[in-house]
Structures are given as C-alpha cells and as structure tokens.
Amino acid sequence: MEEDQEALNLAADWADISQGLRKDLGQQAHSQWIKPIQPGNFCNETGTLDLYLPTEFSANWVADRFADRLSLAWKIARPDVRHVRILVNPGRRQLPELRLGNGGKPSRPANDSVHGAGDPLGAALEGNAFASLGQGSIGIDASQTFATFVTGTSNVLAWNAAQRMSAVEAPQFSPLYLKAATGQGKTHLLHAIGHAYLAHHPNARIFYCSAERFMVEFVQALRQNQMIEFKSRLRGFDLLLVDDIQFIIGKASAQEELLYTIDALLAEGKRLVFAADRAPQALDGVEPRLLSRLSMGLVADIMPADIELRRSILENRLQRFPAIDVPADVIEFLARTINRNVRELVGGLNKVIAYAQLTSQQVSLQLAEEQLTDILSANRRRITIDEIQRTVCQFYRIDRTEMSSKRRARAVVRPRQVAMYLAKVLTPRSYPEIGRKFGGRDHSTVIHAVRLIEELRTRDADMDGDVRSLLRQLES
Numbered sequence: 001m002e003e004d005q006e007a008l009n010l011a012a013d014w015a016d017i018s019q020g021l022r023k024d025l026g027q028q029a030h031s032q033w034i035k036p037i038q039p040g041n042f043c044n045e046t047g048t049l050d051l052y053l054p055t056e057f058s059a060n061w062v063a064d065r066f067a068d069r070l071s072l073a074w075k076i077a078r079p080d081v082r083h084v085r086i087l088v089n090p091g092r093r094q095l096p097e098l099r100l101g102n103g104g105k106p107s108r109p110a111n112d113s114v115h116g117a118g119d120p121l122g123a124a125l126e127g128n129a130f131a132s133l134g135q136g137s138i139g140i141d142a143s144q145t146f147a148t149f150v151t152g153t154s155n156v157l158a159w160n161a162a163q164r165m166s167a168v169e170a171p172q173f174s175p176l177y178l179k180a181a182t183g184q185g186k187t188h189l190l191h192a193i194g195h196a197y198l199a200h201h202p203n204a205r206i207f208y209c210s211a212e213r214f215m216v217e218f219v220q221a222l223r224q225n226q227m228i229e230f231k232s233r234l235r236g237f238d239l240l241l242v243d244d245i246q247f248i249i250g251k252a253s254a255q256e257e258l259l260y261t262i263d264a265l266l267a268e269g270k271r272l273v274f275a276a277d278r279a280p281q282a283l284d285g286v287e288p289r290l291l292s293r294l295s296m297g298l299v300a301d302i303m304p305a306d307i308e309l310r311r312s313i314l315e316n317r318l319q320r321f322p323a324i325d326v327p328a329d330v331i332e333f334l335a336r337t338i339n340r341n342v343r344e345l346v347g348g349l350n351k352v353i354a355y356a357q358l359t360s361q362q363v364s365l366q367l368a369e370e371q372l373t374d375i376l377s378a379n380r381r382r383i384t385i386d387e388i389q390r391t392v393c394q395f396y397r398i399d400r401t402e403m404s405s406k407r408r409a410r411a412v413v414r415p416r417q418v419a420m421y422l423a424k425v426l427t428p429r430s431y432p433e434i435g436r437k438f439g440g441r442d443h444s445t446v447i448h449a450v451r452l453i454e455e456l457r458t459r460d461a462d463m464d465g466d467v468r469s470l471l472r473q474l475e476s
C-alpha cells in the first residue's frame, strides 16, 4: 500500500512537472519526448528516481537534451529527489492508473491500460480519460484531498460547498461552480470532491476532465462516428468534474452536447462540479443556455490566499518533510512575498529547499532571496509611500498632513515612524528618498524610525499587532 501511495505521489508530481515542461518546450517536443516518460522506482535512501522511456533511442535523446531540465524540475517538485536516472523501460513495471473504483483504494491495473502514455496521471486526467469511461475508473489525483487542502477565510466557503458536494446526503444545489484565479486550488478541490465522494459511495462512477479535453474527445468521437458511445458513457457518471471550463469555447455542437449531458445528469440527481478562472457570465464564446446551466446552482469563489493562509499552506507542506529545517523567518518571507498564486508559493519553497540540499547549505533568508529573484519580482506589487501614509493615517485616525508636519506629539510621531518603517520594508525606496516624502526629513531620522519600530516589534505586542495589521491591509 505504501508503495502504491508513493507511486501515486510520483504520478501526481510528474503530472505537474510534465505540464510545466509542456509550457516551456512547446506541445510538439513535449508530446514526442516528455509525455512518454514514466516515473519508476524511487529510492528513499539515495534519493534516486528512475524515469523510464519506451526505447533506447528515446532514452538517449532525452538524456542528452532534457536531463538537466528534468532533474531540476524534479528536485524542485520533490525536495527528496537528489538524482534522476533516465532508463529504458523494462516493460513490466506499471504505475497505478488511478483506478479508484474498488472501494476508493488505488490499485495497480492488471494489464497495460496506460499504454506507456508515460504520464499516468495526465493520461488518466486527460488523454485516456474517455477510454476508461464507464468502468468506474476516474482521473483524480490521489494526493489532492480535503485533508491536504488548507483552509482559511479566503477559501472556506468553497471548501464547505465542496464538502457538501461529496457528502452522503445530496446537496441542495447542483451544479457547483468553483471560481478562482490561477493556482488558488480549484483543481485540488475538484480532486478532493472526487475522493470524498468515492469514500462515501464506493461503487460510484466519477469522471474528471478538463473542458479542453472534453472538446477534443468530442471532436474525435464525432469523426470516428462514436457519438452514441460517447454520449452514453458520459451520462453514466454519478459525479462529473469538469475543470477549466473557460476553455469550452468554439464548437457549438460540443457545447450543446455538454448542455444535454448536464441536463440529463441533473435530471437523475447526479452531481456536477465545474471550475473556471472567471464567473460564468464572464466566459467568452459560451452559449447562453449553457451559461445559465453553469450558474444555476452555487457559484463559490476562492479568493486569493491571504498571508495567514499562505503561511499555513507552507507550514502544512513542510510537515511532509520533517527532516528538513526551514527557519521561521524564511516561511514568513515566502508567505509575505509570494502572494499571487499558491502554486508559485509551494514551488518557491521547494526550490529553496532543493537548492539548499544540492549545495549542502542550510536554508536561510539570504538563500531564499537569491534563489527566488524572478518569482519575487513578479510578485512584488508596487506599494507606494503615498498609499502607506494614507493607510497609516486612517489606522491611527490622524490627519494626513501629520506625515510631513513638524509636530512632535507622541500621537503623531509614532504613526509617522511606523509609516517610515513600512516604507522601508514594502518599497524599494532609499532612506533619503523616504525622508523627502516625510516633509523633507533627514535620512538619519528615517534610519532611527526603522530601527526603533523594528526593536519595538520584538518587545511590544501592541506595536507588533499594529504593524501586522497594517502589513495585511497594504499587502492584500
């Protein structure tokens, strides 16, 4: 069982890596060389992962051209992978096909139903998904469950709705439409619903696919005169999970098919979940009737993860690697600065750990800053000193002019110092530049303010609370 779980984890990680490489290398190179790769044995002691290719030629080609990329991508995805070996598939070992129809327990397929697709999870998620329709098999990722999904104020509503979708008792709404910006956990929740539903309904037939894949399969079925099979298989599911519905563009006939499928499933009390990066009304090129079906149930937003949630996600993730020591200031730094996307946040953490291990260093703030320059600069929202002054004045209920005034009353001096401190922490401005923005003060005044607030934060809980709350407001 443990072995199966490990294989499933590898398959899940490989799906993420493969997807990233597709973006980097382009569709053609990806289909030819990357897709056929199959993650094989992973040795915990040595940290060696074997990647299999179907032929000697392809193994040599991949080893020559993509070994470094593959190795780096794996090290980033899994801090415990230290070496990657590219080998020819001995032809026997199979990864589980994520066939979870037998009481929710992953099992290895009896025969080679993955057909060396090399991307077992991807294949189950996408390529071979329709091929396995109707057998109770599904394309859900075993590592993305409710248990591994961390909740906070930004996503708890969606989480609750997702829980209800998978509960024993039928939900009062259907479909559920999950809406979130990229990398905020939509796909994770879809998979989690699949797992939980299966736990409650062991014989259920669940199907996960992306809308893009749905379109492709639809066109293929049409071309191969297999529409009847296509339709009847689709309608045989108890739970349908359709990801990235924003890609359901073009092809009116495919949209119509989806519409009929939705109607047929809803009429039988089946459960439907869709996910997209925008609200139903904002989907382009989608038939109005399909739009109205998509939004007739519950539309649940996952808001961008706030600082608390980002922190919890990192802490939660680190529990997977108890032997790795990541200092609290690094977690705080990552949580604070990588604020756009949870995928980037987790990727950033993994990258720092991987680099530290490769170079036999301790994880430190300096190392994180050095290794993540790209991610960090992409994430940096330009906060202005004006914005900081405005926020601080509102917070302490003082007049905006006090930021530049010469008044020395404590009630205005402290807020002014806090604002200077925040200007230093949140903007790239130098001390003299900050001084000029505060009524032409000397840079030594700013240095003094920054040090003082830094020091007060360590011994005055109220001050620390004020600063945290201001940081939260400014960074949200």
Ligand SMILES: Nc1ncnc2c1ncn2[C@@H]1O[C@H](COP(=O)(O)OP(=O)(O)OP(=O)(O)O)[C@@H](O)[C@H]1O
Pocket (backbone or CB within 6 Å): 144, 148, 149, 150, 151, 155, 180, 181, 182, 183, 184, 185, 186, 187, 188, 189, 277, 313, 342, 343, 346
């Ligand atoms: N709340 C969370 N707790 C734990 N992990 C999370 C959470 N939110 C996102 N993640 C992780 O972040 C990564 C990206 O999430 P996911 O793929 O679900 O995003 P998405 O919203 O579907 O993005 P996209 O629109 O780009 O497909 C995944 O590895 C997922 O497990």
